[in-house]
Amino acid sequence: MQIPVFYSEQMVADSMGFSPSAGKPTEVVQSWQALGLPLQILPPTPASRTQLERAHERWYVQGVLDGSIQNGFGNHSPQVAASLPYTCGAMIDACLAALHNRTAAVAPCSGFHHAGYDFGGGFCTFNGLMVAALDLLITGKAAKVGILDLDMHWGNGTADIIQKHGLGQVVVHDSRSVSQHRAEAFLDQLAQDIRQRFADCDLLIYQAGADSHIDDPLGGYLTTAQMLRRDQIVFATCRELGLPVAWNLAGGYQRDENDSIRPVLDLHDNTMKAHAHTFLLEAAA
Numbered sequence: 001m002q003i004p005v006f007y008s009e010q011m012v013a014d015s016m017g018f019s020p021s022a023g024k025p026t027e028v029v030q031s032w033q034a035l036g037l038p039l040q041i042l043p044p045t046p047a048s049r050t051q052l053e054r055a056h057e058r059w060y061v062q063g064v065l066d067g068s069i070q071n072g073f074g075n076h077s078p079q080v081a082a083s084l085p086y087t088c089g090a091m092i093d094a095c096l097a098a099l100h101n102r103t104a105a106v107a108p109c110s111g112f113h114h115a116g117y118d119f120g121g122g123f124c125t126f127n128g129l130m131v132a133a134l135d136l137l138i139t140g141k142a143a144k145v146g147i148l149d150l151d152m153h154w155g156n157g158t159a160d161i162i163q164k165h166g167l168g169q170v171v172v173h174d175s176r177s178v179s180q181h182r183a184e185a186f187l188d189q190l191a192q193d194i195r196q197r198f199a200d201c202d203l204l205i206y207q208a209g210a211d212s213h214i215d216d217p218l219g220g221y222l223t224t225a226q227m228l229r230r231d232q233i234v235f236a237t238c239r240e241l242g243l244p245v246a247w248n249l250a251g252g253y254q255r256d257e258n259d260s261i262r263p264v265l266d267l268h269d270n271t272m273k274a275h276a277h278t279f280l281l282e283a284a285a
Ligand SMILES: [Zn+2]
Pocket: 151, 152, 153, 209, 211, 250, 251, 252
């Protein structure tokens, strides 16, 4: 079995800002390819305006795409606008692939959870989590979708869209930050929390945020080893529950002394290794 990764260069744009997220997918995928795992790289189908407008106000979608409204990076970049249907599309495709293979799939993209019904911000423009969840719900591919957001920051945009559309019964949203002295307690409780909150969902969307790391300039509370445990617990519990999981990257802002995002790539590598260990190696054992 291969690991489906929905990626193409059309997902990538220079955000001209502090966050690497719009340009990050290429570096992440190259780093994963160097791990020697059986990745299946698949080009995402871009989300249509209709799909984007299921989550967002129509004028907001049109304004961002035609450049008249600023994106979540605070600029009007046409390159960023052109990339957005592909990042949201990758999230939709990863969800569909996970539902199909009954295990897991990957969308190496970011910039979703601070985007609300008619606003962006915090490097997020369209909420691919909710675009994907609504696509599954409206097309009848899922009756209930879980969103486990373990980025360091609260998913205010996701909560806003759930509230605006009255989706509290069909989208289970768990987004939290944990202070450093609570890290071990958080990990000890995580599997049970997933069982309690998501067992009756048809699919889990997991934001494996890398800004939860203790060295992140916008984070963080977990050591590298604790972050790997976090990912292992999420995947192992999904496997135990038979709950398909589609995961993405979310935040991560560390740079090394050469200004490379290698520290962030190492964390995303660990998430991919945890995926492979749970869904390929243990499944084969
Ligand atoms: Zn974040």
